[in-house]
Amino acid sequence: MGTPSSTVDAAVASVPSDHNLPDNYVQHTLRTQEVRPPITLDNLFKEIKLINCIFIILLPVIGLVGACYTPLSWKTGLFAVLYYYLTGLGITAGYHRLWAHRSYNATLPLQYVLCFLGAGAVQGSIKWWSRGHRAHHRYTDTELDPYNAHKGFFWSHVGWILVKPRRRPGVTDVSDLGRDPVVRFQHDWFLPLILLMGFIVPTVIPWLCWGDAQGGYVYAAVIRLCFVHHSTFCVNSLAHWLGETPFDDKHTPRDHVITALVTIGEGYHNFHHQFPMDYRNAIKWYQYDPTKWFIWGMQKLGLASHLKTFPENEVRKGQLTMELKKLHRTQETLDWPTDSNGLPVISWDSFQEQSKKRALILISGFIHDVGTFIKEHPGGAHFITKYVGKDATTAFFGGVYDHSNAAHNLLAMKRVGVLLGGMAHGTDEKVVPPSQRLKIARCEELSSYCHSDDEE
Ligand SMILES: [Zn+2]
Numbered sequence: 299m300g301t302p303s304s305t306v307d308a309a310v311a312s313v314p315s316d317h318n319l320p321d322n323y324v325q326h327t328l329r330t331q332e333v334r335p336p337i338t339l340d341n342l343f344k345e346i347k348l349i350n351c352i353f354i355i356l357l358p359v360i361g362l363v364g365a366c367y368t369p370l371s372w373k374t375g376l377f378a379v380l381y382y383y384l385t386g387l388g389i390t391a392g393y394h395r396l397w398a399h400r401s402y403n404a405t406l407p408l409q410y411v412l413c414f415l416g417a418g419a420v421q422g423s424i425k426w427w428s429r430g431h432r433a434h435h436r437y438t439d440t441e442l443d444p445y446n447a448h449k450g451f452f453w454s455h456v457g458w459i460l461v462k463p464r465r466r467p468g469v470t471d472v473s474d475l476g477r478d479p480v481v482r483f484q485h486d487w488f489l490p491l492i493l494l495m496g497f498i499v500p501t502v503i504p505w506l507c508w509g510d511a512q513g514g515y516v517y518a519a520v521i522r523l524c525f526v527h528h529s530t531f532c533v534n535s536l537a538h539w540l541g542e543t544p545f546d547d548k549h550t551p552r553d554h555v556i557t558a559l560v561t562i563g564e565g566y567h568n569f570h571h572q573f574p575m576d577y578r579n580a581i582k583w584y585q586y587d588p589t590k591w592f593i594w595g596m597q598k599l600g601l602a603s604h605l606k607t608f609p610e611n612e613v614r615k616g617q618l619t620m621e622l623k624k625l626h627r628t629q630e631t632l633d634w635p636t637d638s639n640g641l642p643v644i645s646w647d648s649f650q651e652q653s654k655k656r657a658l659i660l661i662s663g664f665i666h667d668v669g670t671f672i673k674e675h676p677g678g679a680h681f682i683t684k685y686v687g688k689d690a691t692t693a694f695f696g697g698v699y700d701h702s703n704a705a706h707n708l709l710a711m712k713r714v715g716v717l718l719g720g721m722a723h724g725t726d727e728k729v730v731p732p733s734q735r736l737k738i739a740r741c742e743e744l745s746s747y748c749h750s751d752d753e754e
């Protein structure tokens with residue numbers, strides 16, 4: 299029953315001291331909650347979950363051996379694929395989007411259909427499954443997440459099912475499921491339901507309709523079940539490992555079409571973790587999300603309603619933030635002009651004096667050393683040399699030639715000083731090169747914007 303106290307002590311010793319811990323629920327729970335000992339060869343048999351191991355390890359073996367002795371008819375093959383999708387939808391449209399996330403309302407007949415189909419996927423009861431999944435969302439990538447992706451691909455895919463949980467999943471509210479009559483019905487009748495929907499129905503239908511009971515058992519029951527299992531497992535492993543993060547990169551969930559293909563549309567997992575109450579995983583029409591299409595179809599048939607979608611404006615904010623982050627990384631790889639704070643302040647007399655020794659030109663209050671550029675000047679060396687030691691602002695911005703944005707960007711790279719009292723164009727766009735007018739700045743760099751509340 300209880301965990302030996304030495305184990306708890308070991309767990310407590312392994313976390314940093316109080317002073318280093320932020321005061322939040324996860325850290326507090328990790329410090330105080332009892333944990334099971336690490337799995338070793340000595341305690342392996344005590345720590346594994348036998349029933350789960352039989353289903354996960356033995357079932358594929360039975361399927362493979364059975365397939366060697368059972369010819370596959372096209373009718374049974376087609377039925378097995380269809381039954382895979384139906385029981386898979388029981389999980390994706392039922393367990394996941396209806397019960398775990400309440401992303402839409404389903405009529406009672408649809409709820410029972412999804413409850414039976416979900417039982418056919420043999421993945422535990424709705425209540426158990428949803429409780430773990432809500433913890434996964436609430437404590438993503440922490441030790442309180444039952445399928446914590448930081449513990450590796452194998453652990454998040456199947457490892458967490460094969461052994462007893464190392465610690466209780468984080469606290470979540472599942473009181474709504476406790477009151478749900480369909481959830482309670484399934485919980486009470488779970489064993490008969492998984493036998494019926496997992497094994498009997500997929501065996502009996504091919505037997506009665508085209509006389510292939512053995513094929514039905516091997517392909518539509520056993521092998522189909524292995525595929526449904528790993529399809530769902532991929533949502534916890536592959537979807538936290540492969541792909542892009544177009545909406546947020548704080549945690550591991552990712553979007554990828556391959557994950558979508560193997561999970562009946564649950565592969566746009568980066569979106570899903572940001573907007574879990576949205577009935578969609580894929581928001582673009584061409585992205586593969588049959589679960590979304592199924593729920594939408596059920597709405598058209600009057601069997602589902604109140605399909606929830608997150609406000610488009612907020613979804614686009616997430617996308618924009620990620621695009622800006624990408625651009626910011628590009629921005630950081632480039633060299634930028636020194637701003638006025640990083641340049642020496644030079645008096646007019648000193649500017650005049652130094653201009654005799656090197657080619658200094660004043661433009662928009664900045665003194666530029668154009669010595670190395672004179673010969674490369676597309677307009678000819680003459681136009682530069684005649685402005686050495688002078689203010690060429692007007693000439694540069696149209697007086698003589700209205701220079702290109704690229705020329706302005708390059709000019710700014712040649713800054714060597716700021717003229718004392720010469721910043722008459724302080725807020726003028728002539729001061730800021732075009733490449734810096736849309737500069738991406740972090741919040742802390744925009745002090746007046748970020749700290750305006752503090753200053754009031
Ligand atoms: Zn996830």
Ligand SMILES: [Zn+2]
Nearest residue numbers: 431435570574
């Ligand atoms: Zn979810």
